[in-house]
Amino acid sequence: MIAFASNSLLCRAALKQTSIDAATFTFVRIFSGAAALWLIMKMRRTAWKGAGNWLSAAALFVYAAAFSFAYNTLSAGMGALLLFGAVQATMILWGLRKGERLSAIQIVGLVVAVTGLVVLLLPGLSAPPLSGSILMLGAGAAWGIYSLRGKTTGDAIAATAGNFLRAVPFAVAVSIIMLPWARLDRTGIGYAVISGAITSGLGYVIWYSALPGLEAAGAATVQLSVPVLAATGGILLLGEPITFRYFVASIAVLGGITLVIIKKNSAR
Numbered sequence: 001m002i003a004f005a006s007n008s009l010l011c012r013a014a015l016k017q018t019s020i021d022a023a024t025f026t027f028v029r030i031f032s033g034a035a036a037l038w039l040i041m042k043m044r045r046t047a048w049k050g051a052g053n054w055l056s057a058a059a060l061f062v063y064a065a066a067f068s069f070a071y072n073t074l075s076a077g078m079g080a081l082l083l084f085g086a087v088q089a090t091m092i093l094w095g096l097r098k099g100e101r102l103s104a105i106q107i108v109g110l111v112v113a114v115t116g117l118v119v120l121l122l123p124g125l126s127a128p129p130l131s132g133s134i135l136m137l138g139a140g141a142a143w144g145i146y147s148l149r150g151k152t153t154g155d156a157i158a159a160t161a162g163n164f165l166r167a168v169p170f171a172v173a174v175s176i177i178m179l180p181w182a183r184l185d186r187t188g189i190g191y192a193v194i195s196g197a198i199t200s201g202l203g204y205v206i207w208y209s210a211l212p213g214l215e216a217a218g219a220a221t222v223q224l225s226v227p228v229l230a231a232t233g234g235i236l237l238l239g240e241p242i243t244f245r246y247f248v249a250s251i252a253v254l255g256g257i258t259l260v261i262i263k264k265n266s267a268r
Helices: 002-017 022-044 054-070 076-097 104-121 130-152 156-177 186-213 216-222 225-238 244-267
Strands: none
Touching (some): 002 022, 002 054, 054 076, 054 130, 076 216, 130 216, 216 244
16 A cells, blocks of 8 residues: 555656656556566566456556546545545445445444545545546546456466556557657656556555455455555655644544454454
8 A cells, every 4th residue: 555655646746746748657657567577577487478367457557547647637635535436436346246245343444434535635625627537437447447356366476567568558559649749757757667667566566465365345445545645655755744634534544444354354
Protein backbone atom coordinates (compact mmCIF):
# COMPACT_ATOMS: atom_id res chain seq x y z
CA MET A 1 0.00 0.00 0.00
CA ILE A 2 2.95 2.33 0.59
CA ALA A 3 4.03 1.66 -3.00
CA PHE A 4 0.51 2.42 -4.23
CA ALA A 5 0.39 5.69 -2.27
CA SER A 6 3.81 6.69 -3.63
CA ASN A 7 2.67 5.82 -7.13
CA SER A 8 -0.38 8.03 -6.76
CA LEU A 9 1.75 10.95 -5.55
CA LEU A 10 4.20 10.53 -8.45
CA CYS A 11 1.42 10.38 -11.03
CA ARG A 12 -0.33 13.48 -9.71
CA ALA A 13 2.97 15.37 -9.41
CA ALA A 14 3.87 14.58 -13.03
CA LEU A 15 0.49 15.47 -14.51
CA LYS A 16 -0.18 18.53 -12.33
CA GLN A 17 3.30 20.03 -11.88
CA THR A 18 5.02 19.24 -15.19
CA SER A 19 3.99 19.56 -18.83
CA ILE A 20 4.10 15.84 -19.71
CA ASP A 21 0.90 14.55 -21.30
CA ALA A 22 -1.10 11.60 -19.97
CA ALA A 23 -0.40 9.27 -22.93
CA THR A 24 3.37 9.79 -22.73
CA PHE A 25 3.34 9.37 -18.96
CA THR A 26 1.40 6.10 -19.29
CA PHE A 27 3.74 4.74 -21.97
CA VAL A 28 6.91 5.59 -20.01
CA ARG A 29 5.38 4.18 -16.82
CA ILE A 30 4.41 0.86 -18.38
CA PHE A 31 7.60 0.54 -20.45
CA SER A 32 9.77 1.28 -17.40
CA GLY A 33 7.89 -1.31 -15.35
CA ALA A 34 8.29 -3.89 -18.12
CA ALA A 35 12.01 -3.14 -18.48
CA ALA A 36 12.68 -3.37 -14.74
CA LEU A 37 10.78 -6.65 -14.40
CA TRP A 38 12.45 -8.07 -17.53
CA LEU A 39 15.86 -7.37 -15.95
CA ILE A 40 14.76 -9.12 -12.76
CA MET A 41 13.62 -12.11 -14.78
CA LYS A 42 16.96 -12.20 -16.60
CA MET A 43 18.81 -12.10 -13.27
CA ARG A 44 16.67 -14.98 -12.04
CA ARG A 45 17.33 -16.77 -15.35
CA THR A 46 13.61 -17.37 -15.67
CA ALA A 47 11.82 -17.21 -19.01
CA TRP A 48 8.88 -14.80 -18.95
CA LYS A 49 7.29 -16.29 -22.07
CA GLY A 50 3.93 -17.75 -21.13
CA ALA A 51 3.77 -15.83 -17.84
CA GLY A 52 0.90 -13.44 -17.34
CA ASN A 53 -1.96 -13.20 -19.84
CA TRP A 54 -3.51 -10.74 -22.24
CA LEU A 55 -6.68 -10.13 -20.21
CA SER A 56 -4.72 -9.12 -17.12
CA ALA A 57 -2.42 -6.99 -19.29
CA ALA A 58 -5.43 -5.23 -20.82
CA ALA A 59 -6.87 -4.56 -17.34
CA LEU A 60 -3.47 -3.22 -16.20
CA PHE A 61 -3.25 -0.90 -19.20
CA VAL A 62 -6.84 0.36 -18.91
CA TYR A 63 -6.24 1.17 -15.24
CA ALA A 64 -2.96 3.01 -15.90
CA ALA A 65 -4.23 4.96 -18.92
CA ALA A 66 -7.65 5.86 -17.52
CA PHE A 67 -6.06 6.88 -14.20
CA SER A 68 -3.64 9.23 -15.96
CA PHE A 69 -6.19 10.82 -18.28
CA ALA A 70 -8.74 11.23 -15.47
CA TYR A 71 -6.35 13.29 -13.35
CA ASN A 72 -6.24 15.91 -16.11
CA THR A 73 -9.67 17.07 -14.92
CA LEU A 74 -10.19 15.64 -11.41
CA SER A 75 -8.88 16.81 -8.06
CA ALA A 76 -6.82 14.38 -6.00
CA GLY A 77 -9.57 13.89 -3.40
CA MET A 78 -12.41 13.29 -5.83
CA GLY A 79 -10.22 11.02 -7.95
CA ALA A 80 -9.42 8.88 -4.91
CA LEU A 81 -13.10 8.63 -3.89
CA LEU A 82 -14.18 7.53 -7.37
CA LEU A 83 -11.23 5.17 -7.84
CA PHE A 84 -11.55 3.31 -4.56
CA GLY A 85 -15.33 3.30 -4.72
CA ALA A 86 -15.10 1.44 -8.03
CA VAL A 87 -12.42 -0.90 -6.69
CA GLN A 88 -14.55 -1.73 -3.65
CA ALA A 89 -17.67 -2.37 -5.71
CA THR A 90 -15.87 -4.54 -8.27
CA MET A 91 -13.96 -6.75 -5.84
CA ILE A 92 -16.61 -7.13 -3.13
CA LEU A 93 -19.41 -7.91 -5.60
CA TRP A 94 -17.17 -10.50 -7.28
CA GLY A 95 -16.37 -12.03 -3.90
CA LEU A 96 -20.06 -12.27 -3.03
CA ARG A 97 -20.73 -13.87 -6.40
CA LYS A 98 -18.06 -16.46 -5.64
CA GLY A 99 -19.62 -17.32 -2.30
CA GLU A 100 -17.58 -15.13 0.07
CA ARG A 101 -19.65 -13.81 2.95
CA LEU A 102 -18.91 -10.90 5.25
CA SER A 103 -19.58 -11.33 8.95
CA ALA A 104 -21.36 -8.59 10.91
CA ILE A 105 -18.02 -7.38 12.31
CA GLN A 106 -16.51 -7.23 8.82
CA ILE A 107 -19.48 -5.26 7.50
CA VAL A 108 -19.08 -2.80 10.38
CA GLY A 109 -15.36 -2.56 9.61
CA LEU A 110 -16.02 -1.89 5.93
CA VAL A 111 -18.58 0.83 6.71
CA VAL A 112 -16.23 2.48 9.22
CA ALA A 113 -13.32 2.40 6.76
CA VAL A 114 -15.36 3.85 3.90
CA THR A 115 -16.77 6.53 6.21
CA GLY A 116 -13.26 7.46 7.31
CA LEU A 117 -12.18 7.77 3.67
CA VAL A 118 -15.11 10.08 2.91
CA VAL A 119 -14.32 12.20 5.98
CA LEU A 120 -10.69 12.48 4.84
CA LEU A 121 -11.37 13.38 1.22
CA LEU A 122 -14.84 14.87 0.86
CA PRO A 123 -14.60 18.37 2.47
CA GLY A 124 -14.08 21.09 -0.13
CA LEU A 125 -14.90 18.90 -3.12
CA SER A 126 -17.16 20.09 -5.93
CA ALA A 127 -19.10 18.16 -8.55
CA PRO A 128 -16.53 16.39 -10.77
CA PRO A 129 -16.52 16.58 -14.60
CA LEU A 130 -18.41 13.73 -16.25
CA SER A 131 -15.57 12.64 -18.55
CA GLY A 132 -13.02 12.48 -15.74
CA SER A 133 -15.47 10.65 -13.49
CA ILE A 134 -16.15 7.98 -16.10
CA LEU A 135 -12.44 7.50 -16.71
CA MET A 136 -11.66 7.16 -13.00
CA LEU A 137 -14.54 4.74 -12.40
CA GLY A 138 -13.24 2.69 -15.34
CA ALA A 139 -9.75 2.78 -13.84
CA GLY A 140 -11.10 1.49 -10.53
CA ALA A 141 -13.05 -1.33 -12.18
CA ALA A 142 -10.00 -2.32 -14.25
CA TRP A 143 -7.76 -2.34 -11.18
CA GLY A 144 -10.32 -4.46 -9.34
CA ILE A 145 -10.28 -6.97 -12.21
CA TYR A 146 -6.47 -6.97 -12.30
CA SER A 147 -6.32 -7.59 -8.57
CA LEU A 148 -8.90 -10.38 -8.67
CA ARG A 149 -6.99 -12.16 -11.41
CA GLY A 150 -3.86 -12.00 -9.26
CA LYS A 151 -5.41 -14.26 -6.61
CA THR A 152 -4.70 -17.36 -8.73
CA THR A 153 -1.18 -16.58 -9.94
CA GLY A 154 1.73 -18.79 -8.96
CA ASP A 155 4.97 -16.87 -9.55
CA ALA A 156 4.11 -13.24 -8.76
CA ILE A 157 7.25 -11.84 -10.43
CA ALA A 158 6.75 -13.80 -13.64
CA ALA A 159 3.05 -12.99 -13.81
CA THR A 160 3.61 -9.27 -13.25
CA ALA A 161 6.47 -9.18 -15.75
CA GLY A 162 4.36 -10.94 -18.37
CA ASN A 163 1.44 -8.57 -17.80
CA PHE A 164 3.62 -5.45 -18.06
CA LEU A 165 5.35 -6.68 -21.21
CA ARG A 166 2.00 -7.45 -22.83
CA ALA A 167 0.67 -4.02 -21.83
CA VAL A 168 3.45 -2.21 -23.73
CA PRO A 169 1.82 -2.57 -27.19
CA PHE A 170 -1.41 -1.06 -25.86
CA ALA A 171 0.55 1.91 -24.48
CA VAL A 172 2.41 2.32 -27.78
CA ALA A 173 -0.88 2.34 -29.73
CA VAL A 174 -2.39 5.07 -27.53
CA SER A 175 0.82 7.12 -27.70
CA ILE A 176 0.73 7.00 -31.51
CA ILE A 177 -2.93 8.05 -31.55
CA MET A 178 -2.24 10.92 -29.14
CA LEU A 179 1.05 11.93 -30.81
CA PRO A 180 -0.23 15.35 -32.00
CA TRP A 181 -0.85 16.28 -28.34
CA ALA A 182 2.37 14.78 -26.97
CA ARG A 183 4.41 16.96 -24.62
CA LEU A 184 7.76 15.85 -23.24
CA ASP A 185 9.11 17.05 -19.91
CA ARG A 186 12.33 15.83 -18.32
CA THR A 187 10.99 15.93 -14.77
CA GLY A 188 7.71 14.33 -15.82
CA ILE A 189 9.56 11.51 -17.55
CA GLY A 190 11.66 10.99 -14.42
CA TYR A 191 8.50 10.69 -12.34
CA ALA A 192 7.09 8.21 -14.86
CA VAL A 193 10.25 6.06 -14.77
CA ILE A 194 10.22 5.89 -10.97
CA SER A 195 6.49 5.19 -11.00
CA GLY A 196 6.84 2.41 -13.54
CA ALA A 197 10.03 0.68 -12.40
CA ILE A 198 9.61 0.91 -8.63
CA THR A 199 6.18 1.83 -7.29
CA SER A 200 4.29 0.08 -10.09
CA GLY A 201 6.51 -2.80 -11.24
CA LEU A 202 7.94 -3.89 -7.90
CA GLY A 203 4.87 -2.73 -5.97
CA TYR A 204 2.56 -4.88 -8.08
CA VAL A 205 4.82 -7.90 -7.58
CA ILE A 206 4.37 -7.51 -3.83
CA TRP A 207 0.62 -7.07 -4.30
CA TYR A 208 0.33 -10.23 -6.42
CA SER A 209 2.33 -12.09 -3.76
CA ALA A 210 -0.10 -11.00 -1.03
CA LEU A 211 -3.38 -11.51 -2.91
CA PRO A 212 -3.66 -15.33 -2.56
CA GLY A 213 -3.83 -14.90 1.22
CA LEU A 214 -6.67 -12.36 1.12
CA GLU A 215 -10.36 -12.71 0.37
CA ALA A 216 -11.73 -10.34 -2.27
CA ALA A 217 -13.40 -8.11 0.34
CA GLY A 218 -10.25 -7.98 2.44
CA ALA A 219 -8.05 -7.16 -0.55
CA ALA A 220 -10.47 -4.40 -1.58
CA THR A 221 -10.73 -2.91 1.90
CA VAL A 222 -6.97 -2.88 2.55
CA GLN A 223 -6.58 -0.52 -0.41
CA LEU A 224 -8.61 2.14 1.39
CA SER A 225 -5.43 2.82 3.37
CA VAL A 226 -3.74 4.29 0.28
CA PRO A 227 -5.19 7.84 0.60
CA VAL A 228 -4.31 7.82 4.32
CA LEU A 229 -0.75 6.79 3.53
CA ALA A 230 -0.55 9.45 0.80
CA ALA A 231 -1.73 12.10 3.27
CA THR A 232 0.82 10.84 5.80
CA GLY A 233 3.52 11.15 3.15
CA GLY A 234 2.50 14.75 2.59
CA ILE A 235 2.87 15.42 6.32
CA LEU A 236 6.25 13.70 6.66
CA LEU A 237 7.82 14.76 3.35
CA LEU A 238 6.13 18.03 2.45
CA GLY A 239 5.57 19.50 5.89
CA GLU A 240 1.79 19.58 5.56
CA PRO A 241 -0.05 20.17 8.86
CA ILE A 242 -1.63 17.38 10.93
CA THR A 243 -5.33 18.18 11.22
CA PHE A 244 -7.97 16.78 13.54
CA ARG A 245 -9.88 15.53 10.47
CA TYR A 246 -6.81 13.61 9.27
CA PHE A 247 -6.34 12.10 12.74
CA VAL A 248 -9.97 10.92 13.08
CA ALA A 249 -10.24 9.71 9.47
CA SER A 250 -6.99 7.75 9.72
CA ILE A 251 -8.14 5.96 12.88
CA ALA A 252 -11.48 5.13 11.22
CA VAL A 253 -9.93 3.82 8.00
CA LEU A 254 -7.18 1.76 9.63
CA GLY A 255 -9.49 0.50 12.40
CA GLY A 256 -12.13 -0.53 9.87
CA ILE A 257 -9.55 -2.36 7.76
CA THR A 258 -8.36 -4.20 10.87
CA LEU A 259 -11.90 -5.41 11.62
CA VAL A 260 -12.29 -6.71 8.07
CA ILE A 261 -9.00 -8.60 7.78
CA ILE A 262 -8.57 -10.05 11.30
CA LYS A 263 -12.04 -11.60 11.60
CA LYS A 264 -11.13 -14.63 9.52
CA ASN A 265 -7.94 -15.28 11.45
CA SER A 266 -9.74 -14.86 14.80
CA ALA A 267 -12.38 -17.40 13.80
CA ARG A 268 -9.72 -19.79 12.64
